[in-house]
Structure formats: C-alpha cells, structure tokens
Amino acid sequence: MSQDLTTAAVSTAAVTKTAAPASAGAAIKTSAAAAQWTKCPSCDAFLYVKRLERNLRVCPECGYHFRLSAATRLAQLLDDGVLDELGEDIEPYDVLGFVDSKPYTDRLAQARRKTGRRDAASYGRGTIGGFPVVVAAMDFGFMGGSMGGAVGEIITRSAEEALQTRTPLVIITASGGARMQEGAISLMQLAKTSQALGLLKEAGVLSICLLTDPTFGGVTASYATLGDVLVTEPGALVGFAGPQVIEQTIRQQLPPGFQTSEFLVTHGMVDVVTQRENMRQLLTKLLRLNAERPDAPLRTGWGAPLITEPGQVTPRPAWDVVKLARDIQRPTTLEYAGLIFDDFLELQGDRLYADSSSIVGGPASLAGQAVMLIGHQKGHSTSELVARNFGMPEPEGYRKALRLMRQAGRLGIPVITFVDTPGAFPGLGAEERGQAVAIAENIMEMSRLPVPVVTVVTGEGGSGGALALAVGDRVLMLENAYYSVISPEGCSVILWSNASAAPRAAEALRVRAPDLLELQVVDGIVPEPEGGAHTDQVTTAANLKEALVTTLNELLTLDRKSLLKARYTRFRGFGTPASQAAPVLAGISTKEANR
C-alpha cells in the first residue's frame, strides 16, 4: 500500500533536525504538481492539492478538516515547522508474540513502510509563537494511532522532559485507543502516562492537549483529557467507546453530531473548538498568557483610586442601588474582560457534564500579569439573558469555575472573580446534579487556593450563588452593587409577608457597598460615574482596573503561607465575639431572651 502522494508532498514541509519522515519528496516536482488532485471525503469536491495545502488541508468547499499526519501537524504549528526530535531510541516490542491474521511484527513493518515512522507518536522540543514547548504528536496513519509501549513511553518522556525543564507541554492526539497486540502492557500505558501528567500538574507546568480526529479509547481515558487546556478542531470525533459499540450496546440510534467536537464542548468536555487556521494563534495566546509573570509591581494610574472609608461615598437609598445593580445595561463580565484586560481567552466546560453560559472564565492578562478571570455573565436583551440563564448558574457553572481556579492555583497565577448574579439557579436539574455541593466545594476550595484571589461584586451579589465566587483575599464592590444573604424581595415576603416591602428590606439588610465596608464584609469600593456604571463603561472599567492592579500589587508580595493565613483569618472573624460590634442582647440572659 503506497502512501498518498498528497500526504507525502505535505509531509516534506515538516523539517525535523534529526530523522525526517520517509516520504516521496521527489513527487513535489512541478512537472508532477499539475496532476495533483484529490477529493474531499466529506463533500466529494475535486480539489487541487496545492490549494488544499494552502488552506491547511481544510476543504475550501465545505470546511471539512482533513486528517493530518503528525509531521504535517507539527509543520503547521511549530515555528518554521522545526521539531528538535527526542527519543529516537524508543522502539515498539512484540512483547506477547502476538499473531492475528498476520504477526504483529509484520503489521509493524507494514505500518513503517507506509508511514516511514517508527511508531504512532514522536516527541521533541520546538517553539510556538516564540514560546518554547515540549511537544508530542500522534499519527493515526500508523496502526490507527494505537497506543502500545512505545507510544506510552514517548508521551511519558515528553511529560518528564517538560517537568525537568519546566516547559509547557503540548500533546497532539489521534488514536483509536490502546494497541490490542500488546495486551495488558498497552493497558498499563494509561497508568504510566497519566501519572506522568499528574506530576506535571503538581509541579504547575502548563499542559495543552490538542484532540484531533479521531481520538478514542485508552488515549482519551488517559493523557488526552488530562491537560490543563483541551482544544480541538471542528468536526473532530472524540470519545471513549466508539459510536458503533455504543449503538450495539444500547440498541438506539445515536443523535446527529454525537461525539463531535461541538458535542464535546456543549457537554463540557473540551475548552475550545477552533478552526485549523486559528490553532497556532490559539496555542500562542495560551502560552503567552501563561508566561506573563512580571517581576516589577504592576503599573497603576488607570483610574480613580479605590475607596476604603465608608464616609467617602454619599449613599443612595438602598432600593435605588438594587435597581441600579440590576440595570439591564450594566456592564457584564465579558465587557469588562474586553475593557480591562489586555488579552482574554474564554475556556469552557466543567469536564463532567456541560458548559454553563452563566459563568465565564479563562486566562487573561492584567497590565502584563497573567491572571485567571472568572465571572457571572448576564446580558443586555431578553434573548441574551435567556441564553445566559439570567446569570443564575447551574452546578456546571460552579464546577467550571472551580476547575479554572484549581488550574490557576497549580499554575501559580492570581484569580480575579466578578460577581453579578441574582443567585444560583433554583431548578430541578440543578438540585439533581448537586447545586449545594457545587457551591460548598467552591467556597471551601477558594479558601485554600494558594494564589491571590480578588473578588469584585460588580452588580448583584445574590447569596450563596455569589459567595461561591467570592471567598477572596480582598473583596471589593462597585459603588452601586449590592451583596446580600437573600434578595430584598425574598426577605420582604418572608418577614413582611409580601414583596412590596422590598425597599424596606433592602435598607434593613444593609446591602450597599458603604454598609458592607463598615461591616468589613468588603475591603474597598470602586467608584462609579454619577449615573451608574452603565452610563460610562470606559470610566467604570478604568476605575475597576485601578482597583485590581492596586490590590494585586499588595497581594503579590505575600508568600503562600501568609496569604492563606490572612484569608482564613479574614473569614474566621465574621460573627466571632471579638471582631464584631457589641452583642445585640448584651446584659440579657439567654432565659430572658427566650421568654
């Protein structure tokens, strides 16, 4: 079986400093180029190969992403297409003496002839967008990209190399799963590679997995899905069991688009789906955002200074503040992301069940400092609000937030959270999937995050649904935000027996920023323009940026132990005798009070 000329022609573009993949390089002569045509497997269009290559092997007619060999993929992603290959001593072994319709050794030899590769993966060093990476790439053309001992060794060594040099790791997967011909030794590669990725995570070295079509079985159930960030291309098929096996087992027709990248992102399994033409830029952005760790303090002077004395604010009536906080034109997290941060990349999914659009998050750059930005997300129109579930997250939103916060903790980058929610979504499904557990875990885990955490209540701070993003070292509030254990309407219904007393309830609950500053629930107030944040988004964003930068400059000087101790002390103090005002029932015995 000969290698496809078109593939061979492309593979010459991947320059390896060591062994270049065997390919019919001579076929690229111009005299033969005139005859190079291929057909799109998806739309049947005839395609001139050079045009297809120029389009990065994406069909110009239907957008189908052709499968790529490892060499071609690396040529597309690495700077100048150059891989400094390592691990050339790694060879597959026929540990079982396996024979099916032909001996395993014959199959290996056939695959080698076909692809010019030693096995289905290779690794080495390179750069993407100028950022050094250790990269491992799989090749589906070699025995379906199956993982035996050699592939597992390559992935493991790549992780170890990344760990040793503290260089980000990029793994490109394409595989049908574990290699049957190596039996249990193949199965053990799942453990071997996963533990290597585990060590890398513990050490706080960024890992990115690019899941390409197709990735299945033991590869998906190990290193492919263990990266800090999972990215994929449109239409890529990724799953554990293949669709045919699932159909056979459950005896049901699977839905259209099952296990495609679009399905995966909807179900929270991958962070980003992006076109091949944007993949290099995406990886560069991730690497750049990870690398931004300035030594000097962050530049200040972006806007008005943070208010730390309650008397510096002329308070509006509490109910007016509540209405301003809920104004449909009030800026959202994504708008602040664009106005305050130099760069931001939204990551999606809880890696468990779904993606929640009520909470957004991802790495960002604040005045040259890498941060993890997470916030509730509402909208400005009915359709936007419906799409964002009115900023009321289901458990998946909190679990996504927790995943991103843990990632920030591992990578050592500060967390910034923006709170703007009426509350966690009170729904049947939310309860079934553990809404309370999700909130509780967030609160607890935030208290232990080993990096600075700055929270800003930007709009509505609705109870536990807000606190699940608000256990910060510093909790700030926009001037016209509110923060409360219950909505004023809810309080009014319970204590005044009707909702019309909501304005009185708002006053009584002391939900405004100056009240909460006085109660030390918040540490500072970000000033808003006279008419509210929505009347001048740019000025509001500038003030918010100033507050964030000032606060981070203070927190970034603290070591991990001091940070955690101070955060514990901060929340430990609420409701304890020494730290609050005089007891309400001072001088009255419990017996008397109970009467």
Place this chain on the structure above:
Amino acid sequence: MDATMVELACQAQDAFAAEEFKESYRLALQGLIDHPDDPGLLAVAGRAALELGLEEARTYLGRLVKQTPDDATAWRDLGMARLNSADLAGAEQALRTSIQLDPAEPGTRASLGHVAYLGGALDEADRQLSEAARLVPWDPSPLRSLTEMRRLEGRTQAAITAAEELLRRAPKDIAGTITLAELDLTVGNYDNALAGYRRLCEVDTEMGHAGHIIHGMIEVEIRRERWRRALDHAIMATAIDRHRLTTDLLAFVTGQLFGRGDHPAPPLSEIETRLAARRAEHRRLHAELFGWGA
C-alpha cells in the same frame, strides 16, 4: 547578465531543485531587482511562489509567459497558479494554451479535465482525462478521477470501464477496488461485485475494515436473494464485529430463510439504506486514512 547574476540565478535554481523553496524564492527576487524580465529568474520566482502557496506566483508566471509565450510549461504553471487563487476561467485559458503548445503533456490534460469538470463541462472533462490516461498507460491517476467523475454523474457503465482499466494498471488500488465492487453491485454484476469484495479482503487489511467488506458481500447476496450464502456471510460477520447492523442483517437473512424469529428484523428498504451508508463510510474511512487513491 554579469557573472554574479548568473551565479545568483544558478543558486536560485539549485535551491528550487533541492526543494528549498523559500531560499529559492528569495534568491530569485534578489535577481529580479536588476533583471526584472529575466525568464529564468521569473520561472524560479513563479514556481517557488507556487510551491509556497503565494498569490505572487500568478504575477511572476504571468510575466514569464509574456517573455516566453511558446513555453508550454510556463503556461501550465500559470494555470495552476491561477487555480490556486480560485480563478477557474483564467486557469482554463492558461491550461488550454499550454495544451495547444504541447498536446502530449498528460499532467496538463488531467488538470484541464478537472478544471472543466469544476466548470460543469462534463464531456470535455471526460475527453481530457481519457486522453491523459491514454498518454500515460502506466499511470492510474487520470483514471481514478475519470472513474469518480463518471460515478458521480451516474455514468455507471462508463465508470466501470474506467475502474477496470484503473485496476488493470494498479491491481492493489484499494479505493479503485471499493469503487468497482460498488459499481458492479449497482448495475447487477453480482459475481463481479463479489469478486471485488473478495479481492478487498486481501488488499484492505486495515483494522476495522473487514466488517465493511463482509457487509458488502452480504449485500450482494441479499440483492440476488441467495439467502443461504447471505446467512454464511452474516454468521462470519458476527465473528468480526459487534455492529448493530450485523445483528440486524443476521435477523433479516434468517427471517428470509426460516420465517420471523424472536429478534425483530428491519424492513428491506431500511437494510438497503443502512448498507449504502456503510459503503459510503468505508469509502470515507479509506480516504481519511490514506488520502484519495492509495
């Protein structure tokens, strides 16, 4: 041209021959600064740009054909450069000029055939590809395109003729074998179709493909209502995969032989639709694995 410039032109050509297209392009552009109309430098610049996928290819090759209007290769490359920019009409015009200058160049004819097909001129496409196939009797690639074009246009018998010739030239061509077996199935050449699937068992040894082949064999027997043979194949299929279709085929064939059993069998129309989808999937899997034409 002075000695230094000759040296530069030689270096550019050597770099091109060594497939160092960026370097070749750079050197050619350097030479063109002082000699903007030099055909040698224009050819290297244009062809290197074509290899690099640059829009500039059509500019340099356009200037080249003005300098050397009788150069068939220059016209051909200009045609391909225009095609690379999705300029179908311009590509066709350049390729036709090239063929007028060198009617025996098969690559140009093949490309013109494809361009004609893309423009909807089916007979012209057929004519050019047939001629290209005649000019290179050892090369299966024009026939591969010809077979596919005829198949897609429903010219089934003509497609079979092209596919048979393709397999005569390249007996182990898997894509060709899949196509011919399917075409034979379509027109009722059941013995030939079965023989094609048997050949596939030998040449298409990729893991997971055996199930597709055996389903093809079952389909042949269902079409000619040879139920016992269909049952033999269906039993074999159950040893190969756990695909739901395999179970349904077994139930269907068993039902034809022994009457309705306890496993509900889908109707024939559904079986036919799913088998057709399975054939298309086999074709797609093969194309995804090896590209087109291995």
